[in-house]
Amino acid sequence: MMPRDIKKLSSDILDVLVIGGGAHGATIAYHVAKAGYSTAIVEKNDFCGSTSANSLKILHGGLRYLQHLNIKRMRHSIKARKEMMHLAPYLVKPLPCIMPLYGKGLRGKRAMQTALFLNDCISWDRNDGLPADLYIPNGHIVSKQKCLEVIPGIETEDLHGASVWYDVLAEDTERLVLEYILESVNYGARAANYVEATGVEKGTDNLYHVTLFDKLSQQTHLIKTRFIVNASGPWLERCLHGSQKSIQEQKWALALNIVSKKKIFADYAVALEGQGKYEDKDAIIKRGKRLYFFVPWRGHTMIGTDYEESDASPDGLQVKREMIQKMVDEVNAIYPPAQLTYEDISFFHAGLLPMRAKLDESNIQLEKNSTFFEHTDSKFSGVLSVKGVKYTTAPYIAHEIVCFLKKQYSPVLSKESQNESSPHPWQWEANESALREMLEKKYGQRALQILQFLRREQDDDIWIDRDAQLLKAEVNYLIHEEMACKLSDIVFRRTGLGSAECPQQKILIKLADFIGNILGWDEARKEREREEVLQRYFPLVLNEV
Numbered sequence: 001m002m003p004r005d006i007k008k009l010s011s012d013i014l015d016v017l018v019i020g021g022g023a024h025g026a027t028i029a030y031h032v033a034k035a036g037y038s039t040a041i042v043e044k045n046d047f048c049g050s051t052s053a054n055s056l057k058i059l060h061g062g063l064r065y066l067q068h069l070n071i072k073r074m075r076h077s078i079k080a081r082k083e084m085m086h087l088a089p090y091l092v093k094p095l096p097c098i099m100p101l102y103g104k105g106l107r108g109k110r111a112m113q114t115a116l117f118l119n120d121c122i123s124w125d126r127n128d129g130l131p132a133d134l135y136i137p138n139g140h141i142v143s144k145q146k147c148l149e150v151i152p153g154i155e156t157e158d159l160h161g162a163s164v165w166y167d168v169l170a171e172d173t174e175r176l177v178l179e180y181i182l183e184s185v186n187y188g189a190r191a192a193n194y195v196e197a198t199g200v201e202k203g204t205d206n207l208y209h210v211t212l213f214d215k216l217s218q219q220t221h222l223i224k225t226r227f228i229v230n231a232s233g234p235w236l237e238r239c240l241h242g243s244q245k246s247i248q249e250q251k252w253a254l255a256l257n258i259v260s261k262k263k264i265f266a267d268y269a270v271a272l273e274g275q276g277k278y279e280d281k282d283a284i285i286k287r288g289k290r291l292y293f294f295v296p297w298r299g300h301t302m303i304g305t306d307y308e309e310s311d312a313s314p315d316g317l318q319v320k321r322e323m324i325q326k327m328v329d330e331v332n333a334i335y336p337p338a339q340l341t342y343e344d345i346s347f348f349h350a351g352l353l354p355m356r357a358k359l360d361e362s363n364i365q366l367e368k369n370s371t372f373f374e375h376t377d378s379k380f381s382g383v384l385s386v387k388g389v390k391y392t393t394a395p396y397i398a399h400e401i402v403c404f405l406k407k408q409y410s411p412v413l414s415k416e417s418q419n420e421s422s423p424h425p426w427q428w429e430a431n432e433s434a435l436r437e438m439l440e441k442k443y444g445q446r447a448l449q450i451l452q453f454l455r456r457e458q459d460d461d462i463w464i465d466r467d468a469q470l471l472k473a474e475v476n477y478l479i480h481e482e483m484a485c486k487l488s489d490i491v492f493r494r495t496g497l498g499s500a501e502c503p504q505q506k507i508l509i510k511l512a513d514f515i516g517n518i519l520g521w522d523e524a525r526k527e528r529e530r531e532e533v534l535q536r537y538f539p540l541v542l543n544e545v
């Protein structure tokens, strides 16, 4: 259970306050609380509402880091990915990836065979302790014929076959972040969404006094803490006003994926080279072109990632129609059989990532490694700021932060931090197998908590909408146990109902009515909530609104 209790959150002196509830904040809160520190995490919007909700959902094993011969980075990725797979096995699955091989030399079959072999050796322990259905197989080379079966219609001149390797798809990145937050709460952490850290002062008691603004009640609270971890993603510099001196001016790139209703390829994530020249300055093995991935997901295809330099504020981040159209055109140029139109695009992912340099229009170099650093100016000495570049490696950064904290201050292991989950009192009946399967697919073991709400259901009609497979008990659970406060929280970050395309208007109306009855919304509020959901699809063409 995760109560949203801001008074309790700010009642004691904390060891660690984590600012930001994206992939980094959530994994840090989990690891720090698990290590026995009294911890709180605050997020100014909903958990995983920003960059972390916008990734291509690939948990990398790091094959591409072989181009940089960066074995350390590969190992960090592999370990971090395994942790996520252990924590939420219901949210992940092995993802077969395929890339056509043209010509000879470093981009040919033989070089790729060696790379796949090294990749498998370096990730020798990738399956340790995982259930058999999540095992990640070895990579291999397939024939030209097999390549054309999977990717029909590509250029055949000088095509020698394709390399196949396996990454992992996080089917619901938003719930994966939430799993970390829920587990951190199990370890005694306190968590609140819609709470913004608006000011930080160092007190004479040598503690940080942080002002928190609760956006829902419009009230301000003060919290005292020994350490602060600034995991505010693209708000990195803005979050700690007055400490710009210790954060060198960071450049940002807007990263964009599009989601197409068309299922372009079956089963495989397909990697194809883009049109423009691209030089990865650090790569030892240079490809010369940026790779675009076509990832099958929820019956749709995610395609990415495109980058452009951006000085937009993360609060006002907007994707223009031209940017989406440019990407549609690029996809048609890379793979003409796709015949993609603007109307095929049902969703997009956009976020700001730390950029290192812009060599020319098509040549944006991102920062390579996620890092954290300690602020040195007296006002913020001891505050840690995270600069995250990958969702996948967030648990690794969290682990490093715990190591750093342990050198400064030993936690007093509280009772609360010893995650003692007792067996659940509720059990499924034999005639509930279909419901059970549906809920376990979405919520894993938490389905049993939803069963508890289902048993209390007074109404004979258990559904909010049967076609959308949405139960009243499910939404009740999400509001009472997972801190869903808004319609958009449920549509985008708890159920994934609207994560690939806009839900039907009738579903949004029924859902807003149901939530409104619980939370006391009037008609005007319900409409505002629906409007906020629809706003997320702008500037796409919505079929039915």
Ligand SMILES: Cc1cc2nc3c(=O)[nH]c(=O)nc-3n(C[C@H](O)[C@H](O)[C@H](O)COP(=O)(O)OP(=O)(O)OC[C@H]3O[C@@H](n4cnc5c(N)ncnc54)[C@H](O)[C@@H]3O)c2cc1C
Pocket: 019, 020, 021, 022, 023, 024, 025, 042, 043, 044, 045, 046, 047, 048, 049, 050, 051, 052, 053, 054, 055, 056, 057, 058, 059, 060, 195, 196, 197, 198, 231, 232, 233, 234, 235, 239, 255, 256, 257, 304, 305, 349, 350, 351, 352, 353, 387, 388, 389, 390, 391, 392, 393
């Ligand atoms: C298009 C795209 C594709 C990508 N693809 C992949 C991929 O396939 N695999 C991969 O591993 N990575 C991928 N990434 C990178 C990855 O998504 C990011 O590196 C990662 O999610 C960043 O997480 P974060 O927690 O640092 O930031 P965020 O997720 O942005 O979290 C920061 C949070 O801090 C909150 N916040 C800010 N200020 C305050 C405050 N004052 N008080 C309280 N809260 C505050 C914000 O609201 C925000 O929710 C991709 C990124 C993009 C944009």
